[in-house]
Amino acid sequence: MKDYPLIKYVLFFVFGILGANSFSFPFQYIFSSFVIITIIAILLQIKKNKFSAFLFLLSSILFGSVYSSICDNGNVQYPFEKTKISKTVISGKIENIELLHNNEFKLLISTDSVNINDSAIALHTKIQCNISSEANKKLEKLYDKLAIGNKLKLIGTLRKGRDKRNPGEFDYYKYLQSKEIAGILYVREIKNVIQTDFSVNLFYNSIFEARKWISNRIDKLHNRETASLLKGLLLADRSEIDYRTKESFINSGVIHVLAVSGLHVGFIVLIFMFLFSRVSIYPRTILIIIGIICFLLITNSPASVFRATIMIVVMFMVYLSNRKYSSLNSLAIAAFILLLINPAEIFNPGFQLSFSAVASILIVYPILSSKIKTENKALKFLLLFSAVSFSAQIGTLPFTLIYFQKLSIIALFANLLVIPIIGIIVGLGVLTIFVSIFSTILAIYFGSANMLATNILMEIVNFTGTQQFSFLFIPNFSIIDGIIFYVYFSVIIYSIQKFNNIYASIILYLLIGLNLYFILQIDDKQLLPDNLLSIVMIDIGQGDGIFIKFPNGKTALIDAGNANLDFDNGERIITPLLRRLSIKQIDYGFISHVDSDHYKGFLYLIKNGWIKEIYKPQIDSSQQKDLDLEQIINDCEVKLNYYSKTKMSFGNVRLYILNDTTNYEYINFDSNNNSGIIKIIHGNNSILFVGDAEKESERLMINEYGKFLKSDILKIGHHGSKSSSSQVFIDQVSPKIGLISAGLNNSFGHPTKLIIDRFTSSDVKLYRTDLEGAIIFQSNGKLFTKINWR
Structure with a gap:
C-alpha cells in the first residue's frame, strides 16, 4: 500500500459513505468527531508522529460519512396518494431529452407546479415525461422543436413508478428515486405539450443536439439491429436493444460490452491516436484528451466512461510530466472524483461493475501473466487476452450474481470472440459517421460492412447464449x-x-x-420451504397467474397471464420468478379457460420446456385461438388433459377438479363459465380456485357440491367483476380470505366496489395484487400464514 497511498484513503472514504447509508448517527456528533480527529491528525503529522496515519484513515471514514449526509436530500417520494391521476397538468423546465425511438421520447422536467382537478400545487421536483403518439410526423416535429432549457406545460396521466411487484423483480420506483425522479407523466397527444418559454441551456442542449445528430446518422446508414447496437456502444442508449438480445448477452457473459465502458473508451483513444498520429506529442495529447471528454459528454457521462476518462487523462498528464504512472492510484482518483460529484454513485451497478472489473484486472492480471511462460507468440497472445478477460470476470463475479443471478460458463470463450468484433464495430461506426459528413455513398459502404460485423456478432451471442450449458442460475447470492x-x-x-x-x-x-x-449456503433462505403447501398469486397485471408448490416438491401453475408483442408474462414475469424460486419445471399446468389474460403466458412456457402436463377445458373448435393452443401443446409433446372430475394426491395434499367441461351441461357456457374449478385440501386447510367462473357456473357448483365448496381461501372469480361472486355463492363457500388478481389501475375497474363491499360485509379479508403485488400464503395443514416476501 506504500506505493498506492490514495487507495487506502479512498477505500476508507467509501466505507464512510456506506456507513452513513447503513447506520443512523446524529450528524453533529459525526461532524464534530471529523473536525477534532482531523485537527489532531494534522498536529501529530507536523510532529511526525506515526499515529497520525491511523487518525487520517479514521478521518477519511468520517469525511465520507459527513459528505454523504450533506449530499443526501432524503429519498424523493411520489407526492400523491393515488398512484394514477388523469388530466394532470405540470409546468416546469426541460432538464434532459432522451433520444426518440419507437414513436416515443422522454423528457426530464424540473417542475414549478402541478395542477390536479383544477387545484394548483407549488411542487419543486423532477418528473419523467413519456411523450408518445401514433402521428409520427407530428411527434418528430415536436422532438426537433424542443430544447433543453425550454419551459413547458404538459397534460397527461401521472403515475407512480412500478415498484417490486414479485420476488426478485426489478424495483423501477426505487431506480427512479435514485435518479431523484418522483413520478412519470404519460402524454399521448402532441397538443398537450405547450411551450411557454423558449430559453435554451446552450451547453447541455449542444450535447443533446450532437447526440441527436449522431443518432440520426446511425439510423440512416444502418439497419435497425446494427443501429440499436451502435447507439448502445456510442451513445450509451440501449433502449432499442430488445429484451431477448440483452438476455443472450447476459447468458453469454458479455453483457458488459453493451454498457459503454473503458473498453469502448480504449477503442476511441486508439482511433484518435491514429487520426492525430502526425501531430506532435503535446498538441496530439491535448486533442486526444479533448476527444475523450467530448465522448464522455456525448454518452451522458456514465460511471464507467467517467472512470476510464479520468484514468486516461491522468495517464497522459503523468506521461507528459515524465513521472511514474500508477493505474491503481488513478483508479482511486477517478472513484474519489465521481463520489464527490455524487456519493450515491457507490450504489450504482455501473459504478460497482466498472471499478471492480478494473481493480481486478490491475491486481490479478499481472499475477496471471507472470505465470505464462510459452514462447509461441500466438498462443501467448491468446493466453494473455484470456487472462485479462478472466481477471475482469472474477472481480465482477459477486455483482454479476447479485444483479443477474447467472453464472456464465461460456463467458471466457465468448469474450475471446466478441471483444475483437466489438472493436471492429465501434471503429467502423465512428468511421461511418465521420465519412458521412463528406460522402453519404462511401458511408453506406462502411455501414454495410458494419451490418455484416453486427450480424456475425449476433450469431455468436445467440449461439453461445442459448445453449443449456452456457450458464448456471445462482438465485440466492447475497x-x-x-x-x-x-x-x-x-x-x-x-x-x-x-x-x-x-x-x-x-x-x-x-x-x-x-x-x-x-x-456461501449458510445464509440461503428458501422463500417456499419444503414440507409446506405454498400458494403464490403472482402479480401479472390484469389476468391470473398462481404458482403452487406442494409439500412433496411437486409444482403447479394455474394460468399464466397475457402475452403480446411488447410484453410476455410467461417470459418476463413467470420465468424469472421460477428461477428465483429454484424451480426447474412445472409438473402440472392448469389453463382455467382460453382467454388471453389467462392462457397466453403459457405459450412461452410450453415452447421452452417448462410444462410437463397441461389441463384445460374441452376444446372449442369454433375458436381459432383454442385450435392454435392445442397445436402448440401437441407440437411440444406436452401431455394434454381436459377438465373432468378428478382427484389428485400430492403426499398429504388432495387436489380436486370439480367440473367436467366435456359434460353436456357446459356445452352452452361461454369461455368464462367453462373455467376449470379446482379445490385443494391440506389437512384442515382448503382453498378454492374458480378462474373467471360467473354466476351460471357458480349455481351449477352449488347445486352439485353444496357444503363441499366451503373453503378457507377463495380465489375470487373474474378479477372481482360484478358478473361473478354472487352472494349465495359467497355464503356457500364461506371463505375467511379472498384473493383478487387484478392489474394496477386497470381500465376495467376491477375489482368493482360492489364486489368489495359484498365480501367485506361477509367478513372476508381481501388481498389484492393491484395493491400489494404478489401474495404468498403457506399452509402447514392446520392454518394458513401470509408470507411477507419483501
Whole structure:
C-alpha cells in the first residue's frame, strides 16, 4: 500500500459513505468527531508522529460519512396518494431529452407546479415525461422543436413508478428515486405539450443536439439491429436493444460490452491516436484528451466512461510530466472524483461493475501473466487476452450474481470472440459517421460492412447464449456472500504470490473452494420451504397467474397471464420468478379457460420446456385461438388433459377438479363459465380456485357440491367483476380470505366496489395484487400464514 497511498484513503472514504447509508448517527456528533480527529491528525503529522496515519484513515471514514449526509436530500417520494391521476397538468423546465425511438421520447422536467382537478400545487421536483403518439410526423416535429432549457406545460396521466411487484423483480420506483425522479407523466397527444418559454441551456442542449445528430446518422446508414447496437456502444442508449438480445448477452457473459465502458473508451483513444498520429506529442495529447471528454459528454457521462476518462487523462498528464504512472492510484482518483460529484454513485451497478472489473484486472492480471511462460507468440497472445478477460470476470463475479443471478460458463470463450468484433464495430461506426459528413455513398459502404460485423456478432451471442450449458442460475447470492467471496479471493491471490509448492497450492485451493461452497449456503433462505403447501398469486397485471408448490416438491401453475408483442408474462414475469424460486419445471399446468389474460403466458412456457402436463377445458373448435393452443401443446409433446372430475394426491395434499367441461351441461357456457374449478385440501386447510367462473357456473357448483365448496381461501372469480361472486355463492363457500388478481389501475375497474363491499360485509379479508403485488400464503395443514416476501 506504500506505493498506492490514495487507495487506502479512498477505500476508507467509501466505507464512510456506506456507513452513513447503513447506520443512523446524529450528524453533529459525526461532524464534530471529523473536525477534532482531523485537527489532531494534522498536529501529530507536523510532529511526525506515526499515529497520525491511523487518525487520517479514521478521518477519511468520517469525511465520507459527513459528505454523504450533506449530499443526501432524503429519498424523493411520489407526492400523491393515488398512484394514477388523469388530466394532470405540470409546468416546469426541460432538464434532459432522451433520444426518440419507437414513436416515443422522454423528457426530464424540473417542475414549478402541478395542477390536479383544477387545484394548483407549488411542487419543486423532477418528473419523467413519456411523450408518445401514433402521428409520427407530428411527434418528430415536436422532438426537433424542443430544447433543453425550454419551459413547458404538459397534460397527461401521472403515475407512480412500478415498484417490486414479485420476488426478485426489478424495483423501477426505487431506480427512479435514485435518479431523484418522483413520478412519470404519460402524454399521448402532441397538443398537450405547450411551450411557454423558449430559453435554451446552450451547453447541455449542444450535447443533446450532437447526440441527436449522431443518432440520426446511425439510423440512416444502418439497419435497425446494427443501429440499436451502435447507439448502445456510442451513445450509451440501449433502449432499442430488445429484451431477448440483452438476455443472450447476459447468458453469454458479455453483457458488459453493451454498457459503454473503458473498453469502448480504449477503442476511441486508439482511433484518435491514429487520426492525430502526425501531430506532435503535446498538441496530439491535448486533442486526444479533448476527444475523450467530448465522448464522455456525448454518452451522458456514465460511471464507467467517467472512470476510464479520468484514468486516461491522468495517464497522459503523468506521461507528459515524465513521472511514474500508477493505474491503481488513478483508479482511486477517478472513484474519489465521481463520489464527490455524487456519493450515491457507490450504489450504482455501473459504478460497482466498472471499478471492480478494473481493480481486478490491475491486481490479478499481472499475477496471471507472470505465470505464462510459452514462447509461441500466438498462443501467448491468446493466453494473455484470456487472462485479462478472466481477471475482469472474477472481480465482477459477486455483482454479476447479485444483479443477474447467472453464472456464465461460456463467458471466457465468448469474450475471446466478441471483444475483437466489438472493436471492429465501434471503429467502423465512428468511421461511418465521420465519412458521412463528406460522402453519404462511401458511408453506406462502411455501414454495410458494419451490418455484416453486427450480424456475425449476433450469431455468436445467440449461439453461445442459448445453449443449456452456457450458464448456471445462482438465485440466492447475497451481499454477505459477495464479501465472503472477496475475502477468500484475497487469500488465494496472497497464496499465489507466497506459495511455491504446487501440491500445497492445489490442496489449499481445494480446501478454500469446498469451504467457500458450504459457507456461501449458510445464509440461503428458501422463500417456499419444503414440507409446506405454498400458494403464490403472482402479480401479472390484469389476468391470473398462481404458482403452487406442494409439500412433496411437486409444482403447479394455474394460468399464466397475457402475452403480446411488447410484453410476455410467461417470459418476463413467470420465468424469472421460477428461477428465483429454484424451480426447474412445472409438473402440472392448469389453463382455467382460453382467454388471453389467462392462457397466453403459457405459450412461452410450453415452447421452452417448462410444462410437463397441461389441463384445460374441452376444446372449442369454433375458436381459432383454442385450435392454435392445442397445436402448440401437441407440437411440444406436452401431455394434454381436459377438465373432468378428478382427484389428485400430492403426499398429504388432495387436489380436486370439480367440473367436467366435456359434460353436456357446459356445452352452452361461454369461455368464462367453462373455467376449470379446482379445490385443494391440506389437512384442515382448503382453498378454492374458480378462474373467471360467473354466476351460471357458480349455481351449477352449488347445486352439485353444496357444503363441499366451503373453503378457507377463495380465489375470487373474474378479477372481482360484478358478473361473478354472487352472494349465495359467497355464503356457500364461506371463505375467511379472498384473493383478487387484478392489474394496477386497470381500465376495467376491477375489482368493482360492489364486489368489495359484498365480501367485506361477509367478513372476508381481501388481498389484492393491484395493491400489494404478489401474495404468498403457506399452509402447514392446520392454518394458513401470509408470507411477507419483501
